[in-house]
Amino acid sequence: MGQLILSQAIANVDRLASFWVLRRRPIAAAIHEVLHIAEQSHKKQTKALHESLAYSQQLKSELGILATVQGQLETDLDKAESEQKSLYSQLIHKQAEYINVSSRYDLIASLLRAKPQDNSGQQHFKYLLENDFMRFANQVASLPDEAQAVIELQGVAEELALVAGFPGIHGKNLIAVAGGFSSGKSEFVNSFIQDASFRLAVGLNPVTAIPAYVSGAKNSQVLAFSSQGGSVPLTMNEFHALTHDFVRDFAFDLKTVMPYVSLSTQLGDKGFEHICFIDTPGYDPAATGGFTQHDHDIALQYASQAGVVFWVIGLDVNGTLPNSDLEFLRELLNITTAPFYIIANKADLRAEEDIAEILDEIEEVLEFEEIPIEGICAYSSVLGCELQFRGRSLFDYLSVKNRAVEKEQQLIKQVSNVFDRYRRSIDEDIERSARMSNCFRSLHLDILQTGDEELFLHMGKRFEELRNEFTSKSFQHNLEVANEIEGKMVKAIEDSFKLISTPIGVVGCKKAK
Structure with missing residues (x-):
C-alpha cells in the first residue's frame, strides 16, 4: 500500500512539475529529493522489519527449545532430588541398622566379658547340678516327674546366681x-x-x-x-x-x-x-x-x-x-x-x-x-x-x-523336696524289689514241693539270677548317693550365702502416685 501511494505521489509531482516548469522547478526538485529519500528509508525499514520478524521467529523457536530443555532439566532435577531423598533415607536406615547391630554386638561382648561374682558356694552348686546330680538322675529312672525335679534345681541354681550377683535382692x-x-x-x-x-x-x-x-x-x-x-x-x-x-x-x-x-x-x-x-x-x-x-x-x-x-x-x-x-x-x-x-x-x-x-x-x-x-x-x-x-x-x-x-532356708527346702521325692521313689523300688525276690523264692519252694528234684535244681539257678537282678543293693546305693548329693548341695547353698555381701539399703517412697 505504501509503495502504491508513493508511486502516485511521484506521478503527480511529475505532472505538477511540468505545469510549473518555470516557476516551481526548484521546489519540485526538492520535494522529489525528499520523497526519494523517504522511499529509500521505507525500503530499509521494510527490510529491517522482515529481518526482525525472521529473527523473532528464530528467537521464538529457540525459546521453545529452551523451554523444552528447561522442562527436561526440571524433571531431571525433581528425579535427582527424589533419588537423593531416597538415598538419604536408605543412609539413615543403614546407619540405624549399623547402630542396632553395633549395640547388639556391644551388649553380647559385654556380657561375655562380664566376670561372675566370686562365690565358690554358688559355683559349686552349679557344678554339682550339672555333673553329680545329672549322673544320678540318669541312673534313677523311676521318678515320674524327673524333668520337673531338674527344672526345680535349675531354678535354685539361678536364684543362687541372682542373689550372688545382685545382693540387693537378698531377703x-x-x-x-x-x-x-x-x-x-x-x-x-x-x-x-x-x-x-x-x-x-x-x-x-x-x-x-x-x-x-x-x-x-x-x-x-x-x-x-x-x-x-x-x-x-x-x-x-x-x-x-x-x-x-x-x-x-x-x-x-x-x-x-x-x-x-x-x-x-x-x-x-x-x-x-x-x-x-x-x-x-x-x-x-x-x-x-x-x-x-x-x-x-x-x-x-x-x-x-x-x-x-x-x-x-x-x-x-x-x-x-x-x-x-x-x-x-x-x-x-x-x-x-x-x-x-x-x-x-x-x-x-x-x-x-x-x-x-x-x-x-x-x-x-x-x-x-x-x-x-x-x-x-x-x-x-x-x-x-x-x-x-x-x-x-x-x-x-x-x-x-x-x-x-529367709531365702537360704527356702532354697534348702526346695532341694530337700526334690530329694524327698527321689527317696520315696527309691523306697518304692526297694519294696518292689523285695516283693519280687520273695515271689521268686516262693516259686522255687513250690517247685521243691512237687518232688521234681531235677527241675528244682535247674530252676534254682534261674531264680538265683532273677533274685540278683531284683536285688535292693543298687537301690540302696542310689539312696546313699541321693543323700550324699543333697548334703553337698545344702552345704553349697550355705557357703554361698556366707559369701554374699551385705544387701544394698532400700527405702520406700514418701508420696503416693
Whole structure:
C-alpha cells in the first residue's frame, strides 16, 4: 500500500512539475529529493522489519527449545532430588541398622566379658547340678516327674546366681507378675515406681522379652545378667531396646546369654523394701516369631520360682478370665505352691457397676475351676490405685508380704523336696524289689514241693539270677548317693550365702502416685 501511494505521489509531482516548469522547478526538485529519500528509508525499514520478524521467529523457536530443555532439566532435577531423598533415607536406615547391630554386638561382648561374682558356694552348686546330680538322675529312672525335679534345681541354681550377683535382692519376697500379652503387666509394675524417668517399656506390641526383677532401692540402676553369673550396667535406652523385635534380630536365643535383668529403684508409697516384682513375658505373645515362642516356658519357669503369683488380666478386652489363662493357671498350679492373686487391670476403662459384675464373674470361675486365690482387685495402673476388691485388698496383701524372706532356708527346702521325692521313689523300688525276690523264692519252694528234684535244681539257678537282678543293693546305693548329693548341695547353698555381701539399703517412697 505504501509503495502504491508513493508511486502516485511521484506521478503527480511529475505532472505538477511540468505545469510549473518555470516557476516551481526548484521546489519540485526538492520535494522529489525528499520523497526519494523517504522511499529509500521505507525500503530499509521494510527490510529491517522482515529481518526482525525472521529473527523473532528464530528467537521464538529457540525459546521453545529452551523451554523444552528447561522442562527436561526440571524433571531431571525433581528425579535427582527424589533419588537423593531416597538415598538419604536408605543412609539413615543403614546407619540405624549399623547402630542396632553395633549395640547388639556391644551388649553380647559385654556380657561375655562380664566376670561372675566370686562365690565358690554358688559355683559349686552349679557344678554339682550339672555333673553329680545329672549322673544320678540318669541312673534313677523311676521318678515320674524327673524333668520337673531338674527344672526345680535349675531354678535354685539361678536364684543362687541372682542373689550372688545382685545382693540387693537378698531377703526380698519375689512376686511374679504374669499374664497374657497386653494385659498391662509392665504398666502395673510401673505404677509402683516413683522415678518418672525409670520405667519398664510398654507398648501395643509385645515388649517384655527378657524377665526383669524390679526391687526397691535408694538409687536407680539397671543390670543385665549373663548366663555365667556376671552382670553389666545398662542405660534406660539400652534396657528399653530389649523388645521382642530386638531379640528376634539375633541369630540365636539371646536369653541363653542374658536370661534376665534387674532394676533397682524406689518402689511405692508404702515402702515395699522387701518386695521384688518379676516382670515376665506374656505367655501368649501375638505372632512375635523367632525364639520368643519360648515365652510360655519362661513365664512358667519364673512364675513357679516366685513366692507369690500376681495374675494380670486386661479389662479393656476381657470381662472374665480367658480359657487360655485358666489353662496356664492350672499348669502353674501343678508345679508351685505359691499363692495366686488376681489383678483385673485397666479397671479405669470400665463403669463402676461393670467392675463389680466382672469381679463376681472371675471369682465364680476360679471357684468352679478349683483354683485357690488370696484375692481379686480391680486396679488402674494409670491412676495407681485399687478401685474394688474381693477377698484381700491388694495393698493390704502387699503389706503382709512386705517382710524379709529367709531365702537360704527356702532354697534348702526346695532341694530337700526334690530329694524327698527321689527317696520315696527309691523306697518304692526297694519294696518292689523285695516283693519280687520273695515271689521268686516262693516259686522255687513250690517247685521243691512237687518232688521234681531235677527241675528244682535247674530252676534254682534261674531264680538265683532273677533274685540278683531284683536285688535292693543298687537301690540302696542310689539312696546313699541321693543323700550324699543333697548334703553337698545344702552345704553349697550355705557357703554361698556366707559369701554374699551385705544387701544394698532400700527405702520406700514418701508420696503416693
